Amino acid sequence: MQRKATPLIDMQSEPDFRRIAIDRVGVKALRFPMQIRDKAHAVQHTIATAALTVDLPHHFKGTHMSRFVEVLNEFGPELHVDKIEKLLRALTRRLDSQAAHVEFEFPFFLEKQAPVSRAVGLMDYTARFSATLADGEVDFIVTAIVPVTTLCPCSKAITPLWIEEMIRLVEDSASSELYSLLKRPDEKAVTERAYENPVFVEDLVRNVAARSDREPRIAWFRVEAENFESIHNHNAYAVVERERTSNQ
Amino acid sequence: MQRKATPLIDMQSEPDFRRIAIDRVGVKALRFPMQIRDKAHAVQHTIATAALTVDLPHHFKGTHMSRFVEVLNEFGPELHVDKIEKLLRALTRRLDSQAAHVEFEFPFFLEKQAPVSRAVGLMDYTARFSATLADGEVDFIVTAIVPVTTLCPCSKAITPLWIEEMIRLVEDSASSELYSLLKRPDEKAVTERAYENPVFVEDLVRNVAARSDREPRIAWFRVEAENFESIHNHNAYAVVERERTSNQ
Amino acid sequence: MQRKATPLIDMQSEPDFRRIAIDRVGVKALRFPMQIRDKAHAVQHTIATAALTVDLPHHFKGTHMSRFVEVLNEFGPELHVDKIEKLLRALTRRLDSQAAHVEFEFPFFLEKQAPVSRAVGLMDYTARFSATLADGEVDFIVTAIVPVTTLCPCSKAITPLWIEEMIRLVEDSASSELYSLLKRPDEKAVTERAYENPVFVEDLVRNVAARSDREPRIAWFRVEAENFESIHNHNAYAVVERERTSNQ
Amino acid sequence: MQRKATPLIDMQSEPDFRRIAIDRVGVKALRFPMQIRDKAHAVQHTIATAALTVDLPHHFKGTHMSRFVEVLNEFGPELHVDKIEKLLRALTRRLDSQAAHVEFEFPFFLEKQAPVSRAVGLMDYTARFSATLADGEVDFIVTAIVPVTTLCPCSKAITPLWIEEMIRLVEDSASSELYSLLKRPDEKAVTERAYENPVFVEDLVRNVAARSDREPRIAWFRVEAENFESIHNHNAYAVVERERTSNQ
Numbered sequence: 001m002q003r004k005a006t007p008l009i010d011m012q013s014e015p016d017f018r019r020i021a022i023d024r025v026g027v028k029a030l031r032f033p034m035q036i037r038d039k040a041h042a043v044q045h046t047i048a049t050a051a052l053t054v055d056l057p058h059h060f061k062g063t064h065m066s067r068f069v070e071v072l073n074e075f076g077p078e079l080h081v082d083k084i085e086k087l088l089r090a091l092t093r094r095l096d097s098q099a100a101h102v103e104f105e106f107p108f109f110l111e112k113q114a115p116v117s118r119a120v121g122l123m124d125y126t127a128r129f130s131a132t133l134a135d136g137e138v139d140f141i142v143t144a145i146v147p148v149t150t151l152c153p154c155s156k157a158i159t160p161l162w163i164e165e166m167i168r169l170v171e172d173s174a175s176s177e178l179y180s181l182l183k184r185p186d187e188k189a190v191t192e193r194a195y196e197n198p199v200f201v202e203d204l205v206r207n208v209a210a211r212s213d214r215e216p217r218i219a220w221f222r223v224e225a226e227n228f229e230s231i232h233n234h235n236a237y238a239v240v241e242r243e244r245t246s247n248q
Numbered sequence: 249m250q251r252k253a254t255p256l257i258d259m260q261s262e263p264d265f266r267r268i269a270i271d272r273v274g275v276k277a278l279r280f281p282m283q284i285r286d287k288a289h290a291v292q293h294t295i296a297t298a299a300l301t302v303d304l305p306h307h308f309k310g311t312h313m314s315r316f317v318e319v320l321n322e323f324g325p326e327l328h329v330d331k332i333e334k335l336l337r338a339l340t341r342r343l344d345s346q347a348a349h350v351e352f353e354f355p356f357f358l359e360k361q362a363p364v365s366r367a368v369g370l371m372d373y374t375a376r377f378s379a380t381l382a383d384g385e386v387d388f389i390v391t392a393i394v395p396v397t398t399l400c401p402c403s404k405a406i407t408p409l410w411i412e413e414m415i416r417l418v419e420d421s422a423s424s425e426l427y428s429l430l431k432r433p434d435e436k437a438v439t440e441r442a443y444e445n446p447v448f449v450e451d452l453v454r455n456v457a458a459r460s461d462r463e464p465r466i467a468w469f470r471v472e473a474e475n476f477e478s479i480h481n482h483n484a485y486a487v488v489e490r491e492r493t494s495n496q
Numbered sequence: 497m498q499r500k501a502t503p504l505i506d507m508q509s510e511p512d513f514r515r516i517a518i519d520r521v522g523v524k525a526l527r528f529p530m531q532i533r534d535k536a537h538a539v540q541h542t543i544a545t546a547a548l549t550v551d552l553p554h555h556f557k558g559t560h561m562s563r564f565v566e567v568l569n570e571f572g573p574e575l576h577v578d579k580i581e582k583l584l585r586a587l588t589r590r591l592d593s594q595a596a597h598v599e600f601e602f603p604f605f606l607e608k609q610a611p612v613s614r615a616v617g618l619m620d621y622t623a624r625f626s627a628t629l630a631d632g633e634v635d636f637i638v639t640a641i642v643p644v645t646t647l648c649p650c651s652k653a654i655t656p657l658w659i660e661e662m663i664r665l666v667e668d669s670a671s672s673e674l675y676s677l678l679k680r681p682d683e684k685a686v687t688e689r690a691y692e693n694p695v696f697v698e699d700l701v702r703n704v705a706a707r708s709d710r711e712p713r714i715a716w717f718r719v720e721a722e723n724f725e726s727i728h729n730h731n732a733y734a735v736v737e738r739e740r741t742s743n744q
Numbered sequence: 745m746q747r748k749a750t751p752l753i754d755m756q757s758e759p760d761f762r763r764i765a766i767d768r769v770g771v772k773a774l775r776f777p778m779q780i781r782d783k784a785h786a787v788q789h790t791i792a793t794a795a796l797t798v799d800l801p802h803h804f805k806g807t808h809m810s811r812f813v814e815v816l817n818e819f820g821p822e823l824h825v826d827k828i829e830k831l832l833r834a835l836t837r838r839l840d841s842q843a844a845h846v847e848f849e850f851p852f853f854l855e856k857q858a859p860v861s862r863a864v865g866l867m868d869y870t871a872r873f874s875a876t877l878a879d880g881e882v883d884f885i886v887t888a889i890v891p892v893t894t895l896c897p898c899s900k901a902i903t904p905l906w907i908e909e910m911i912r913l914v915e916d917s918a919s920s921e922l923y924s925l926l927k928r929p930d931e932k933a934v935t936e937r938a939y940e941n942p943v944f945v946e947d948l949v950r951n952v953a954a955r956s957d958r959e960p961r962i963a964w965f966r967v968e969a970e971n972f973e974s975i976h977n978h979n980a981y982a983v984v985e986r987e988r989t990s991n992q
Contacts, residue, residue: 020454023487030482031868045789047851062450069925073865107791121817124775181813190727202310206268231686234278239271279620293541295603317677321617355543369569372527429565438975479934516950519983526978558946698806702764730774735767
């Protein structure tokens with residue numbers, strides 16, 4: 001399956017007669033350094049796992065895999081998040097395609113203070129950018145995976161929405177948020193807060209959905225909760241997906 | 249987040265006023281023994297990882313998680329694949345819902361002979377059943393993950409299609425299929441066959457798409473290929489999805 | 497890196513002059529059907545992920561990978577746990593080696609009753625057999641991964657110890673065991689029991705260690721606990737390993 | 745299992761009467777930003793997954809989990825690799841223990857040129873630092889996971905050994921190293937080079953072992969190779985571990 005390409009003719013550009021267009025073709029599982037902007041420190045260095053794809057019309061035999069890597073490296077050695085739109089346009093241009101799609105998943109850190117002791121610790125989240133360029137338009141979806149029973153809200157924003165804001169929206173909807181550093185009086189406070197305020201997965205997705213629905217910058221959202229329940233051998237799960245509408 | 253449920257009233261059946269229906273709610277990541285039929289031995293024992301969900305109308309507060317597990321256990325200690333439709337109907341009935349969705353992913357074995365030495369070995373695949381009951385109709389999708397550069401075809405069949413047939417369809421589209429047991433003359437034969445017949449991910453998804461399109465029992469399909477290329481640090485990837493149509 | 501083996505001479509048996517013996521060489525990540533005995537149903541069908549290795553003296557160039565698979569398949573289509581010693585001996589004989597080592601990791605199920613409602617559900621565990629043949633002696637280690645904050649006790653038994661017994665030993669040392677099926681009064685009982693009886697990872701490994709130390713059939717043990725704490729973004733962890741000794 | 749810590753007395757420091765010392769206790773699976781030095785750019789920003797543990801004498805009831813996180817955060821917001829020894833000493837001091845052990849696993853990047861086209865791309869590796877402080881002495885082990893059939897050499901160096909040097913040592917022992925960016929003439933060259941120079945897992949571990957044995961800065965090493973063979977459904981595996989000795 002190796003691209004052995006014995007004779008050095010440009011096989012990928014040859015015509016193809018099976019008349020089957022390919023929806024997405026490209027590279028996946030590529031790690032790349034990235035710079036993310038956050039509100040507190042202006043810039044955060046992280047490592048993303050990337051996927052870069054384009055559409056392939058039925059009359060082309062194949063794509064040029066090395067060009068995807070080449071285009072990405074031109075935005076290196078650290079890809080800045082603000083360059084994602086430029087990257088999409090560079091991909092369609094270089095791969096001679098109509099549409100391009102990129103995904104970057106990466107760790108994201110926030111400094112948090114414990115509720116009682118005020119001890120400060122770095123809390124890690126996982127975030128994902130998915131961006132699609134089609135018909136000249138860019139569609140940008142941000143996903144944050146927030147560890148309150150593992151909640152994944154995705155949303156498509158009309159105007160920028162900070163990853164921090166999505167995390168906050170989720171953490172405010174849960175029994176209690178998580179912390180990196182908790183001293184004993186904090187643990188007591190957090191455990192009691194969660195105990196007083198039980199939130200099931202159904203409540204959690206509804207709470208986040210209701211808040212997202214009131215956020216004018218969000219055009220579409222998907223909220224998924226999975227609870228690694230500590231007394232069962234399975235997880236509780238719930239999902240809500242919808243176009244935002246103030247009066248549904 | 250634990251379902252602490254302090255007072256023993258049936259909270260889940262209480263009315264909810266947020267007016268947000270939940271698309272899917274239920275249990276995930278549940279391992280369960282399963283019996284699969286194969287052509288050769290009539291029955292194959294395997295272990296599935298299951299997800300069972302239903303829809304939740306906006307006026308219900310929550311679902312009853314334990315009922316999902318209870319319904320599944322009524323089909324145990326080994327769930328037979330032929331009972332999946334019954335399981336879906338039992339879930340909607342017991343959870344008082346309109347739609348139900350189940351997924352089972354499991355290892356599946358085929359006995360294969362090496363091409364030259366005829367040595368026999370057990371070759372493992374991963375297969376998945378996804379079944380949805382909505383408006384009284386059952387929709388059944390079978391996915392097989394076939395390790396020729398990791399190819400995942402999914403298809404929705406009108407009349408039964410054996411997992412073995414899907415695996416064969418994919419393996420016939422690749423440079424060379426994989427084997428469990430190969431003696432040295434077999435390795436030589438297999439390596440040469442792959443070398444003579446290079447198939448890129450683009451070819452692979454098109455070959456499988458073309459064959460699926462000629463199979464009258466298939467109503468819809470999705471073919472996804474990912475090649476863990478041995479000379480790069482990333483994977484090549486391609487996908488085609490479509491309704492089957494003899495004359496596209 | 498493919499075993500291309502261009503000319504069909506037996507390269508693997510040729511002499512090697514680098515004078516470096518290989519500690520373990522063989523095959524890994526091989527799925528194979530297996531039969532486990534349990535106390536309740538006599539036999540349990542499962543799917544193991546296997547690793548089979550032997551030592552390779554410095555004067556041999558390589559091993560014959562296909563023979564490992566061949567030997568395993570001779571014990572198929574379902575390997576019975578009682579045949580592991582025979583398998584080790586067959587490996588050393590066929591690979592012409594002094595020592596052999598095999599590992600099988602597999603899901604294992606127990607039927608459990610909820611504490612109050614008496615509802616019955618299948619609870620899944622992960623178990624592992626590691627067996628080594630060296631100098632004619634077989635060393636057999638059983639590991640059970642028990643989901644009370646993920647506890648892994650391994651032990652080397654002098655006379656047979658059931659997987660069920662290891663699971664019981666762990667579950668009796670925890671705040672509360674997990675269940676597959678719990679009705680609401682059960683959830684209340686289990687949550688309260690855990691709340692009344694907090695057990696930290698330090699307590700858990702010590703409790704299991706103390707019980708293992710009193711079990712005359714255990715010659716050596718290792719107890720490892722990892723707690724996926726629900727209010728932190730990290731896990732608490734503890735481990736104790738020792739030869740059993742009634743009076744330490 | 746939550747550290748509920750109902751009354752605010754310092755339970756962890758209370759005496760314990762089970763007379764069982766705990767080998768290692770602490771926190772695991774903690775993500776933290778890290779700065780690594782490389783030869784080319786002086787500093788590389790990465791994200792590590794960390795584990796921090798200490799020993800716990802039998803007369804102490806428990807450890808103080810929050811102190812591990814607190815100590816780590818004092819070395820933040822980005823831990824510099826040169827501070828690992830200081831971190832170990834701070835852990836023993838703060839946790840009142842004799843020994844401490846830390847592990848950091850992280851992605852590491854090298855800029856590489858394709859062999860023919862000279863195109864430049866970022867190639868990713870995974871590296872790991874394991875450091876132990878016991879009896880006042882620090883033992884430091886570096887592991888690099890190099891994707892030539894996934895090879896993991898670990899080594900304990902007497903004087904500093906760069907991660908780059910370990911990667912080079914492995915890549916020079918393989919059929920052909922991997923690249924991030926290869927144009928078609930490069931792919932042809934790399935594939936042919938690998939084809940001309942087949943290296944089995946046995947050869948690979950021996951080649952790396954022989955080179956490590958000639959490196960005076962290495963005191964101990966362990967070399968592990970796993971080949972995700974493209975024509976089988978299992979992996980070939982080999983391992984060599986030894987104290988370095990120029991004349992064995």
